[in-house]
Amino acid sequence: MMFALAEGTQVVLVIVGYLGLLVALGLASNHFFKGTSADYFVVSRSVGPFLLLMSIFGTTMTGFAMVGSTGKAYTTGVGVYGLMASWSGLIHSAVFFVVGIRLWALGKRYGYLTQCEFFRERFASPAVGYTLFPILVLLVIPYLLVGVISAGKFIQSTTASAFPQWFPLPGIPGPDGTLRPNPLSGGIPYWLGAAVVCLIVLCYVFYGGLRGAVWANTFQTLVFMAAGLVAFWLVAEKMGGLAEAGRRVAESTYGAPRLVREGLIGHGQFFSYFLVPLSVGMFPHLFQHWLTARSARSFRLTVVAHPIFIMLVWVPCILIGLWATAQLGPGANPNAVLGRMVNQLVHSPILTGIVAAGVLAAIMSSLDSQFMCLGTMFTQDIVVCLAGPDRFNDRQKILLARGFIVAIVTVTYLLSLGLKDTAHVFDLGVWCFSGFAALFPLVFAALYWRRATAAGVLAALAAATAVWLALFYRDIVAGANRPPGEDELLVFGLMPVVFICAASTLTLVVVSLLTRPPAPQIVERFFPPAGRNA
């Protein structure tokens, strides 16, 4: 028992060390703070290629990149990589190149800080800004909740049995009526783990602003990439080497079918998944990171390295998930596959702690940017927009943003306490991506189609919302008895995002063409003069 306690304590110490480094980094970033709102919100538009790559990659990759990919490969096989990772590599970089650089240029030229500011002025319509604001906020909040809930639950399961005297849990009745020990007993309880994660993210975002988030993301990205590779190497070694691990999967009745896509992923689903990564074009937190770039050239490293980084993180995790089919057999909880493989095969509390730090890094590197962007949006798009641009000075704007960030972190934490056991909260996260992807035609039209009108944008928002709600109802509400996370909803064999994107695109085009063209003097300022290769 003493040995078990000592192992758990070592895991906790590694996690505490990692979290301590994050706080130190956040506080250090505060020393470089210039005191202006532009510095707090967009790091004075001074971020170079390396930090831009690491912060954008860290923000884009969530905890799913490590835990979810391993679990999904265990259940659905290797096709998950083509479905989610290689599509993302191609499409994310395309969006950074085609949309991100252009938005950065407009942000630098006109001083934008939020998406709503850009859309409001591009379409000369406050209504567009006010309609887009709640949609973006409502799509980010479930995404935030998934992050906080994942972190809290992950800490509890990873530290199980570390503190049996402090956090005992009652036994669970078995099928025969007898009480069995709770596997989470002695672990740091959810309320405490989630609170610690929220407080640490709050600490470095509150003091350091987006600079704190950029620095922390860079560190977190290095941690989760290294953790995945270390876990892969040691698990492979313990399975008898790469070839032996492959042979065991090929001979396993549960594993062999997962070497291919036949019967597990449909052709329509595989193809139509390309629309989901378009969501990055409308993530408000990514928009804010794009604005931090020192120059357009800062994007060059990001667009090239992003697909390769995705491969470096995903391929090891997919292989661990595949090997788990032979090692664990059927019936394991997909979200626990990575942890179980590491614990069963490596028996090293230090490695368990490093992998745990890696998972937390992946989760927190998205959380910080989301908290930061919501604080910026409430300050800029609501308070400053309603009160007028001259009402507040820089110091007051930073104070407002900090107040909003504290409020958002508190509300998210309290909501997560109430919703942590709601079965479908993770499915909700997947629907958020479809919602953001459905907004992609709006940003693309705003940047490349002079004829797009405010009425077209408002109608497209309404159409996308209506189709999203109808399909969401069919999947989540009407399908409430379906086990969570089981088989994604497909319509005619295609991802629902196809129909939501089609609705928003068609409505945008038709209504724009039917309404009066926007005034040329408004449109022209958003397009570089003719003849330039932009």
Next chain:
Amino acid sequence: MTPVPPPSRTTPGSRRVVIVLFLVLFVLHHDFWAWSDRRLVLGFLPVGLFYHALFSVAAGGLWALANHFAWPDALERWASEPVQEGSAARPAAAAARATPSAH
């Protein structure tokens, strides 16, 4: 002294080549020929996973080409050009940023 930017390699033709390469890669993503191929490359890597790992590297290569031959050079210069005071080409956000803060 203002540094002279290097001459641009981007031409309408080179940009079209990058777009065609993107479309080729987009189509090649759907590797129906490996859908039920259970072979292991190097004894451990399923063919489908190996192919898509290479696809990711190729995507990085495509964007490296795009950086050289389809880069929007002029966009950066346009972004840094001053916006005329008081003209219609000066959105409200830019005007607000130019207002001296009171602190």
